Amino acid sequence: MSNPVLADVIGPLLVRSAPIADPGELLALLPEDDAFAWVHAGDGLVGWGRAAELRTSGADRFTHAATWWSELASHAVVRDDVDVPGSGLVAFGSFTFTDDAEGSVLVVPEVVVGRRDGVTWVTVIDTSISAVPPIAPTSAPRDPVGTAFADGPVDSLTWQGLVAEAVRRIVAGDLDKVVLARDLIATVDEPLDVRSPLSRLAAEYPSCWTFHVDGFFGSTPEMLVRLERGLVTSRVLAGTIRRTGDDAHDLALAGSLARSSKDLEEHEYAVRSVADALAPHCTSMNVPETPFVLHLPNVMHLATDVTGVMRNGASALTLAASLHPSAAVGGTPTDAAVRLIEQIELLDRGRYAGPVGWIDARGDGEWGIGLRAAQVEDDGRTVRLFAGCGIVADSVPADELAESNAKLIPVRDALTPRDD
Numbered sequence: 134m135s136n137p138v139l140a141d142v143i144g145p146l147l148v149r150s151a152p153i154a155d156p157g158e159l160l161a162l163l164p165e166d167d168a169f170a171w172v173h174a175g176d177g178l179v180g181w182g183r184a185a186e187l188r189t190s191g192a193d194r195f196t197h198a199a200t201w202w203s204e205l206a207s208h209a210v211v212r213d214d215v216d217v218p219g220s221g222l223v224a225f226g227s228f229t230f231t232d233d234a235e236g237s238v239l240v241v242p243e244v245v246v247g248r249r250d251g252v253t254w255v256t257v258i259d260t261s262i263s264a265v266p267p268i269a270p271t272s273a274p275r276d277p278v279g280t281a282f283a284d285g286p287v288d289s290l291t292w293q294g295l296v297a298e299a300v301r302r303i304v305a306g307d308l309d310k311v312v313l314a315r316d317l318i319a320t321v322d323e324p325l326d327v328r329s330p331l332s333r334l335a336a337e338y339p340s341c342w343t344f345h346v347d348g349f350f351g352s353t354p355e356m357l358v359r360l361e362r363g364l365v366t367s368r369v370l371a372g373t374i375r376r377t378g379d380d381a382h383d384l385a386l387a388g389s390l391a392r393s394s395k396d397l398e399e400h401e402y403a404v405r406s407v408a409d410a411l412a413p414h415c416t417s418m419n420v421p422e423t424p425f426v427l428h429l430p431n432v433m434h435l436a437t438d439v440t441g442v443m444r445n446g447a448s449a450l451t452l453a454a455s456l457h458p459s460a461a462v463g464g465t466p467t468d469a470a471v472r473l474i475e476q477i478e479l480l481d482r483g484r485y486a487g488p489v490g491w492i493d494a495r496g497d498g499e500w501g502i503g504l505r506a507a508q509v510e511d512d513g514r515t516v517r518l519f520a521g522c523g524i525v526a527d528s529v530p531a532d533e534l535a536e537s538n539a540k541l542i543p544v545r546d547a548l549t550p551r552d553d
Contacts, residue, residue, distance in 0.1 A: 146184060146241070148211040150220040150256040153268055155248065160332050160343075161270040162246055168328065169225040169242055170345040171491050171499065172335050176250075177342075178219050178491055182243025184258040192232040195454035198239050202450065205241070206494040215254040218361050218497040219247045223256065226450070227346040227489040227503060230458065230482040231475070237484070238347050239492075274329040279322035280548050285517065287315055287479050292537075293530035295477050296522075302473060303526045310402050311464035311473050313533075314480055314521035317541055319548050324513030330547035334505075337430060338543060342490075342501045349484045351506030352543055354429060357456055357488055358411075359499045360449035365415060365441040370427065371403035371461045371523055372396030372435035375539040387426045387433050399523045400424050400435040406460035406467065407439050414452060415441030431542045449498030453488040462486040462502055462521065483508050485519035505543045518544045 156162060159172055159179045169180040185205060189197040206222055213221040226239040244266060245256040257263050287295070292315045299311050327350050334352035335343040341352040356368040374390045376383050390396055408420045418441040427436040447455075463486075464470025484503050492498035507518045520540035522533040 145208040145210055146205065146222065146258055146260060147262060148209050148213070148222045148256060148258050150213045150215045150254050151265070152215055153253055153255050155253045156246065156268050157270065159246060159248060160328065160335055162268060163328055164271050165274070165326055165328065168345060169240060170331055171225065171342060173342045174339050176248045178223065178225075178245055178247045180223070180225060180242030180245040183240055184243045184260075185241040187239045189237050190229065190233070190235050194228060194232070194237045195450065198226065198228075198237070199448060199450050199454070202239060202448075202492060209494065211494065215252065217249060217252060218495070219249065219491065219493055220254055220256060222258065222494040223491055225346050225491050227349050227484045228457070228487040229484050230462070230487045231471075234481065234483055237487075240347065274332060275323070275326040276329050276550055277321045277325060277548050278550065280550060281320050282545065283318050283320075285316035285318050285480070289534055293534055295479070296524055296528060296530040296533050298477055299473065299524045300526065300528050303524065308469040308473065309465040310399060310460060310523055310525050311470040312462050312486075312521045312523050313474070313478055314482055314485065314519055315537055316480060317518040317545070319507070319516040319518060319545070321514050321516070321548070325509055325516060327509060330544065333547040334543060337546070338505075340429065341505065342499070344489050344501065344503075346489055348509040349489065349503065349506065350509070351503060353489070353501040353504045353506065354427065354434065355461065355502040355504055357459070357490075357500045357502045358449060358452045360443065360452060360497050362497065363443045365411060365443055365452065367407050367411065367439045367456065369400070369403045369407050369437045369439060369459070369461060370434040371400040372424070373522075373536050373540070374433050375535065376430070376432060383428075383433070387428070390433055390435060391424070391426055395525055395527050396435055397424075399525050400437070402465040403459060403461040403523075404437050404439065406465060407456060410456045410459070411439065411441050411452070414443060414445055414447050414455065416444040417442050432539050446496070448492060448496030449490075449500055450492050453490070453500035457488055458486065459502075461523070462504075464523070482519065483517075486521060505540060507544045507548075516548060
């Protein structure tokens with residue numbers, strides 16, 4: 134386990150949030166370097182620069198991060214003329230799926246622009262009083278050039294064999310469900326300008342949460358947890374079917390998904406794991422008995438929104454730590470599923486399927502699960518795309534491969550040159 138590493142901060146952070154005129158598309162404000170994003174249906178937060186950061190790893194990475202954030206926020210000098218979740222002092226973060234992986238990070242940008250419910254604001258964060266920079270669109274992002282895709286270290290045929298082994302273990306009674314992931318490697322001719330895939334993902338998947346933190350980007354449909362003034366919300370997705378593009382056929386597929394015993398079983402495990410993790414933190418909870426079908430451009434999911442009222446003052450980051458890994462990205466029982474993933478998956482997930490999002494000084498925040506996601510490697514020309522599938526007793530390897538390919542479509546399309 135490594136110790137947390139804090140970037141140099143001289144004195145307390147000085148924070149000023151003030152309303153501004155709506156500048157238009159939030160992602161268009163981002164510079165190419167040191168850009169951070171969390172946008173949904175046009176609203177959200179974007180930021181740039183680094184006023185402070187924490188890098189941590191190990192089983193205590195969430196505790197390290199929560200302690201660091203609490204101390205940083207308690208010493209900050211804040212003038213917040215907006216007073217909404219996301220104004221004032223804010224950090225963007227993403228965390229690894231496993232305890233032993235490197236890469237978990239919290240970053241406080243120097244500038245944050247936010248918009249929600251018709252209110253737009255800018256926050257400036259520094260160790261001295263700083264003027265508000267111009268808030269206007271920057272240069273247009275450079276589209277990827279010469280994108281080529283190849284299997285990761287585990288090819289498609291081998292991965293289907295891993296799915297078959299997981300089914301064998303489940304049928305033998307070792308566990309009920311496990312989520313197996315695979316990766317796809319994209320290479321581009323020039324270092325990737327991540328603003329290009331971000332803008333395409335946000336435009337094509339507005340109902341998802343489009344994010345970027347430290348080279349990890351994507352557009353997740355799954356809200357791990359939102360905490361807003363004492364109200365807790367978690368969106369659970371498990372059970373998937375690919376869309377065909379024919380509306381009538383897709384409507385029939387949605388009906389079959391809603392009746393599928395395999396998908397309903399997988400979904401029930403995921404909902405139960407979230408409800409059990411949130412229960413100690415909530416005075417009351419609402420867990421719907423029946424999921425709804427969430428329609429996305431490429432797939433449809435069984436979905437359930439679990440809500441609760443906070444009882445113990447935990448922060449959004451603490452709640453995210455309590456929920457990770459849920460059955461939607463790990464399996465059931467959690468310990469047995471994570472052990473099996475370590476034994477047979479043959480993949481370094483990095484921050485894929487880990488919490489990604491933001492937290493403010495009040496403890497409010499939004500943390501999604503890092504799905505429909507990719508990691509830009511250090512060379513800037515290599516991008517690892519990830520997708521995973523929930524495996525239960527009657528899973529069919531070829532069907533799971535098809536499902537994983539459908540889940541790769543959003544980022545794959547976003548990295549493909551527009552004229553291809």
